[in-house]
Amino acid sequence: MAEQNATAPRATSNRSTTPGSDRFKEYISTGWAERQQTVPSRRPAADRAAGRRAAIAALHPGARLIVPAGTAKVRSNDTDYPFRAHSAFSHLTGWGSDAVPGSVLVIEADGASTLYFREAAGRDSDEFYANPEIGEFWTGPRPSLAHVAADLGLDTAGLAAFAEVLDRVDASTLVVRDADRDITDRIDGRRLAAAEGVADVSRDGDAALARDLSELRLVKDDYEIGEMRAAVDATKQGFDDVIADLPAITAHRRGERLVEGTFNRRARAEGNTVGYDTIAASGPHACILHWTRNDGPVADGDLILIDAGIELESLYTADITRTLPVSGTFTEVQRRVYEAVLEAADAAFAIVRPGIRFREIHQTAMRVIAERTAEWGLLPVTAEESLDPDHQYHRRYMVHGTSHHLGLDVHDCAQARRELYLDGVLEPGMVFTIEPGLYFQPDDLTVPEEYRGIGVRIEDDILVTADGAENLSVGIPRTADDVEAWLRR
Structure with a gap:
């Protein structure tokens, strides 16, 4: 995941005219008013989502569950369809249309849950103005870790920290396979490395996770x-x-x-x-x-x-x-x-x-x-x-x-x-x-x-x-x- 963050924005080399001088970088990163860091009250869906996380964890005791929100889907070249989070992710977090692309929910074997997402970048970073895929000048500001933690009642961490979760992947790790192809491929590779022949067993577990997440939605609260x-x-x-x-x-x-x-x-x-x-x-x-x-x-x-x-x-x-x-x-x-x-x-x-x-x-x-x-x-x-x-x-x-x-x-x-x-x-x-x-x-x-x-x-x-x-x-x-x-x- 860390490698993905380091990649350049898609298909911009022939269109970018963003200045690259040190003087410009210094100028554009200063002179901004201080932002008010308001902490929201918890949204109504958050408590229900906590109960759902507990329910799915109970159905898979001892397993680490990885539920990605997914990424934006390419419409043509470097333009994307509007992002919509995977439904299982939304159901387990309460995050709706305002979910940040690329986010990942991880439910550990002990039931502890952490939401990893790309937090707001500082205005001293070149992402802020020079990255049309995720930069604030281009796509708007992203919330802080504290904001989302209060909003959803979840522990939060920066998306870069998800690389540490990937390093801990073993045979007990399950993933929602259709949410994020890149994450699924990485988990498959690590499960293969963890134990010979585990891939088939893990995919059976992934299918059971997808089934249980679907069945969790059969009755509405x-x-x-x-x-x-x-x-x-x-x-x-x-x-x-x-x-x-x-x-x-x-x-x-x-x-x-x-x-x-x-x-x-x-x-x-x-x-x-x-x-x-x-x-x-x-x-x-x-x-x-x-x-x-x-x-x-x-x-x-x-x-x-x-x-x-x-x-x-x-x-x-x-x-x-x-x-x-x-x-x-x-x-x-x-x-x-x-x-x-x-x-x-x-x-x-x-x-x-x-x-x-x-x-x-x-x-x-x-x-x-x-x-x-x-x-x-x-x-x-x-x-x-x-x-x-x-x-x-x-x-x-x-x-x-x-x-x-x-x-x-x-x-x-x-x-x-x-x-x-x-x-x-x-x-x-x-x-x-x-x-x-x-x-x-x-x-x-x-x-x-x-x-x-x-x-x-x-x-x-x-x-x-x-x-x-x-x-x-x-x-x-x-x-x-x-x-x-x-x-x-």
């Missing part, structure tokens, strides 16, 4: 649920903005891009950013499940499917889909499809309560989808026959799943074991989506022409409560009549 509510509220404002901008959107040849831009503006105003690339899919584009090119028109007579969510500064995100008639009114066929999808969503929500299995949500929604598509004459068999695992004809029109967990990641807890996720039993505090849909491709000859090119999805964010469930996004209009009234407003 009160703070997390509050963040999810706030993310949903902000997302509703984004949908309202899109509807208010519909005249400009429909007038533009790339109206889908305007939908994306309008929603993203709200995401930056009310949160950190969008939780995932916004899907603004109008007309037949709504039949493409992850349509993110968003380069088509938004035309009267079509439906537009908008799948979008705002990520807060804490990194918790909403995930909502609404399908809107661009003209303000559903046609008869559009309404028929829409109400079938809504029926499937409502049926799935109605069974949610502690004690049922997660997979039952999907099964319930699929029964409605099978019944409606059979009723419309689209299936070569009855609904019951189609529901047989060997048939599943109705899945031609909805190939995705109905639900996924939600939180710091839009597809949260993804590395949890199947028996705790898909086959898992619901518990109070779980948050997930319910998002059935129907998608009739424009060239699908198995459906009448009037259905072709129609895509509908309705997605809500659901909280399991002690005796049932709460739809966190119920305030965003869902029924066909309410959607039409929403557009009229």
Whole structure:
């Protein structure tokens, strides 16, 4: 890690005109007002994060756990995508959008935790003004060790000191492998040096750590649920903005891009950013499940499917889909499809309560989808026959799943074991989506022409409560009549 700090900034040799004379260095390093060193109060997420660190340490007794935040990802040459810390790092520290790139959390075998990060550089260093990758003149000031220690309730140390941790790596050291490739490679090398053949064993341990960190997020605490509510509220404002901008959107040849831009503006105003690339899919584009090119028109007579969510500064995100008639009114066929999808969503929500299995949500929604598509004459068999695992004809029109967990990641807890996720039993505090849909491709000859090119999805964010469930996004209009009234407003 120390070697990494010593490397020159990326791709600047042909662009740098920064003066290098001693007189300039002396001049730029002096004449600055003294900074006020304020120590913040501990942020609300910090105490919860301490409990999570204790929980993960208890699952891996005697092991040193290394959880990097990760580094900025290159977009092109020496420009990066905006930095976002790895979700496991954020969950265990409480550090959200303000996390410093390159930081590393280390939980020692005795449970003691230290957060290593690149602290603020002095103005007497050339990094301050001459390093466009991390220098304060270029990317802004970084917090002090004392500031972060008070903010997060964690022991802190400079990033250079992490080299000493690497020197102590042995067979008991585990790492979150996908967070920082450089750190993972260094740890792999040291584990190989520590004992012959330990690499395979260590990778098994790393996989177990990733699994346990995912499973630690399956049930949300009160703070997390509050963040999810706030993310949903902000997302509703984004949908309202899109509807208010519909005249400009429909007038533009790339109206889908305007939908994306309008929603993203709200995401930056009310949160950190969008939780995932916004899907603004109008007309037949709504039949493409992850349509993110968003380069088509938004035309009267079509439906537009908008799948979008705002990520807060804490990194918790909403995930909502609404399908809107661009003209303000559903046609008869559009309404028929829409109400079938809504029926499937409502049926799935109605069974949610502690004690049922997660997979039952999907099964319930699929029964409605099978019944409606059979009723419309689209299936070569009855609904019951189609529901047989060997048939599943109705899945031609909805190939995705109905639900996924939600939180710091839009597809949260993804590395949890199947028996705790898909086959898992619901518990109070779980948050997930319910998002059935129907998608009739424009060239699908198995459906009448009037259905072709129609895509509908309705997605809500659901909280399991002690005796049932709460739809966190119920305030965003869902029924066909309410959607039409929403557009009229």
